[in-house]
Amino acid sequence: MADSPIPVSSDKSGTSSPAPAVTRAAAVLDALAASATGRLTLSDLSREVGIPKSSTSNLLLALEEARLVNRQGAEFTLGRKLVELGAAYLGRMDEVQEFYRYCEQASVLSRETVRIAMLDGTNVIYLARYEGHPAVRLTSNIGDKMPVSLCAVGKALIARLNVHDIEEMFPDDAELPVLTPKSLRTGGELKAQLREIREQGFAFEDEESTTGVVCLAVAVPTRGAHGPSLGLSVTALKATYTPEQGSQIVKELQELAHSLGNPMG
């Protein structure tokens, strides 16, 4: 109702935020997170984010006071407060706690590498990881982002969206990011798979993000109206993977998904 139907011109310089300083401070944090080394100087940041040095300096002073950035000599890095805040976010998610509890007690999953992830635009963010067999550690850290088209859990989450949104995100000729020879290449290919996924109720990834690795995933029924879109996945080595194992895993993943989607049920 309060939405202005006017297409706010967000081009040029007029982002028209109600608190530009905050928006720009967030951009500074993003720039630090996105940078290769995580260490940037004031001038770097000023150039990267596109705001004057003097303003950047003021922002950094405030951010430093809040422990959101650290300064080490002339270089700035992300601050420790972010660990606290990120942890507070995850700690509030009952789903993560329940995820751990379930995995530990499950008969099949307790011996696998299981992850819970969240949809964020055209990426998924990994929220937590359960390691059933400490021997094989496939590096993927909590908080990592991954394009949806490259992982089973991404496809499982996208498959639930309504067709119009999917079409908007992935036109038939859209070029998708590629990590291995088996990665999907176009929006058309992706959408064909999404149909399969909707039919069979789970998603499969066959060496599309990492050669030698396969992945199974399901979506968690969304709890409440505005909750995040969560998915679960199991990663396994292709060399040792068997379809029988796969169907057992899918069965337990769906059980866990159901339990996460219907708490106390």
Added chain:
Amino acid sequence: MADSPIPVSSDKSGTSSPAPAVTRAAAVLDALAASATGRLTLSDLSREVGIPKSSTSNLLLALEEARLVNRQGAEFTLGRKLVELGAAYLGRMDEVQEFYRYCEQASVLSRETVRIAMLDGTNVIYLARYEGHPAVRLTSNIGDKMPVSLCAVGKALIARLNVHDIEEMFPDDAELPVLTPKSLRTGGELKAQLREIREQGFAFEDEESTTGVVCLAVAVPTRGAHGPSLGLSVTALKATYTPEQGSQIVKELQELAHSLGNPMG
């Protein structure tokens, strides 16, 4: 040097930050992280942080745009971007990666519950946890904070500070937070233990934070000049703990600490 020893009078209006909007936005995030449920309304936040509703509304709009907070109807929660940023912080810490690698290969530690933590004022923040025996899961989540006086790793880290700073933080008659009957009560008691810790080179905690649980910890030599102050700890059940086991653990912890403090060495 940037530490202001001056008790900044946050009263009235003169916080004198170079970018007040950022400072206040950070306070909003803190309030959300500190709240019991993690869900606060605009009015709650306005009252909590002590700024007018209209200003709070503007801040929240900007924070929401940056994904730093989520709005669910009338309630606000921390945003998913914080998970990304927190993870980016941890991902940049070589120490955390090396910590995992070492624990997996270690002969004693690989079967224990090991943590790496960081000193932050008079608290420690847990950065990562290695679980050697999945059976016993003592709940302590990444990002949690704990007063230094209540855990071995906190005492190990504090013990390294110079005497003047310690005296300032913990006067003899300072009252310390208490969690169990064995928790240290006063600054004097704490400082007596710190002397022991400096002599023997590691810290011990005997059911001071959790009854039935003991803890061993060492400090990591600070890499470079401005790096964070890191510590390592092993948690064990008092019922099964033996001094022999303890000395083996301390030996490996010190090895790991040395390796973390002297990379490529």
Added chain:
DNA sequence: GGATAACGTTCAGTTGACTGAACACCAGCG
């Protein structure tokens, strides 16, 4: 060495963000 470049910091002028009171809205209650 001297010159150049890049860094972070300073400062006064001006633009734009913050305020506080009034508004519109909903739920509970006598």
Added chain:
DNA sequence: CGCTGGTGTTCAGTCAACTGAACGTTATCC
């Protein structure tokens, strides 16, 4: 029904934050 206590939103005036060109300082180079 009309009131009360609560919510979040709007708006114009004022005060303060942002700017950009200047500075002082430190590294890099021939």
